[in-house]
Amino acid sequence: MARPNRPRTVLVKRHGIVTRITHALNVVFVAVLLMSGLQIFNAHPALYWGQASTFESPWIAMTKAEIGDEARGITTIGSLRFDTTGLFGWSGREGAREPRGFPAWATIPSWRDLAAGRRWHFFFAWLFVANGLVYLAWTVLSGRLKRDLLPTRDQLRPGRLAREILDHARLRFPKGEAARRYNAIQKLAYLAVILVLLPAMLLTGLCMSPGFNAAAPWLTDLFGGRQSARTFHFLSAGLIALFVVVHVAMVVASGLWNNLRAMITGRYAIQPGEPPR
Template sequence: MSEPPPMKVLVYRHALLTRITHWINLVALTLLLMSGLQIFNAHPALYWGQKSTFAEPWVSMTAVEKGGDMIGVTKIGALQIETTGLLGYSGKPGMREPRGFPSWATAPGYRSLVDGRHWHFFFAWLFVLNGLVYLSANILNGHIRRDLLPTRDQLAPRHLWREVIDHARLRFAKGEAARRYNALQKLAYGGIVLIILPLMVLTGLTMSPAVDAGQPWLPALFGGRQSARTIHFLCAGLIVAFVLVHLAMVLLSGVWNNLRSMITGRYAIEVEGDAQ
């Protein structure tokens, strides 16, 4: 007698607070990134140390003349890449102008350092307050300890390597295993929440002269204000990479199921036979 085919049941995966803070974070981080690029465009170059050595940026986006035309050039160390239309020199054909990132990637779209800072500070406070609500509530209810911290067994090298192989082969958890985050998810979320995002906040504060005056240990902690700016930019890049991988996993593992879980809290898993 053949076994009955697997059936799907809905399980409660995300609490209301988790869902609300998730969507607020999506808006806040998107506008933080776009307004941050607007601020970066005021001086599209990065340095290490306390001061800007204008002749020696380790990253820069500039417009230069080549064969009678202007082109965009992005430099990363000794590497030089022509990026006309995207970085350094962008805009509609015939209306291009020198700017680090294109207008469609910045908030606001027009060139304004002052408005970019206003947008950035507003969404920075929204992000921080939202994060404090999330952390406080989930520490108190045990969600972080119970669901987000990897167990000793999950951190075993053999287990981690098996999960890496499964993800590379697009083999996603089913049944009871789908109720919980796997080790790679926990490590990725933990790295973002506990390391990258706090670094973003601290390096962002370090770039404020008023904060530096009252807390001179902050610039020293990061090796100078320009180093803090570079770390801030790199952390933003890591967050973008995390979001892209996150979106890819959402698409590959089931768009509607993942969206439903973050809207209603309910997630469909496969169970054998009549198991509930």
């Protein structure tokens, strides 16, 4: 009995050289920025709203507390209070713990050194900005912004969006010809990061520079004060970290090797005969 013909796998071009290089550099830059940023945060592991720090009422804080005769790590978010011993507030090896917001393994450098953390952070921040400008310029000039990243009117139909969200929740990913292009969920997520989160993180970071405050005090006022800008900086960085985690999870779930090959060689494997889902 003859076997049915299986769809032939075809390698198609998915990512250009500029996308692949800037993506690889961003992996390094974002990791260093997040870890050095946590080192800076650990110098005062609390966040506030407004212009000045109201030490008695932070909206989030990671501290060491003595409960009875035992030291505990306590994280407060508004009126909520959590015991986070060993992770936030009071961390390290058993018997050698110390009071610090985020644990040593999550910061650069791992030991307490605010000056070193700031140097790492500022140096890689400008590398990250330069890399981002190269990517953005190439995306616009090559036509990729309109061709690959802007969702079409059809993709934005409520029914189609709802179906794509449901498919993602069920880990059902586009197949066949539909896999050649980003779907609306991917496009909206990438645009939110590129056009909203990254600019917000950059601008709020500038708000914490005394020199920039003197040159453009209106920017700090735009975010509601210096401490509000610090809070927005922390939140935007946290959302970018969340995006990275979800992005990596989706890469693994939708085909780790195929996605890695696309980012390394630019080629992505599809099966043309398989109908879109």
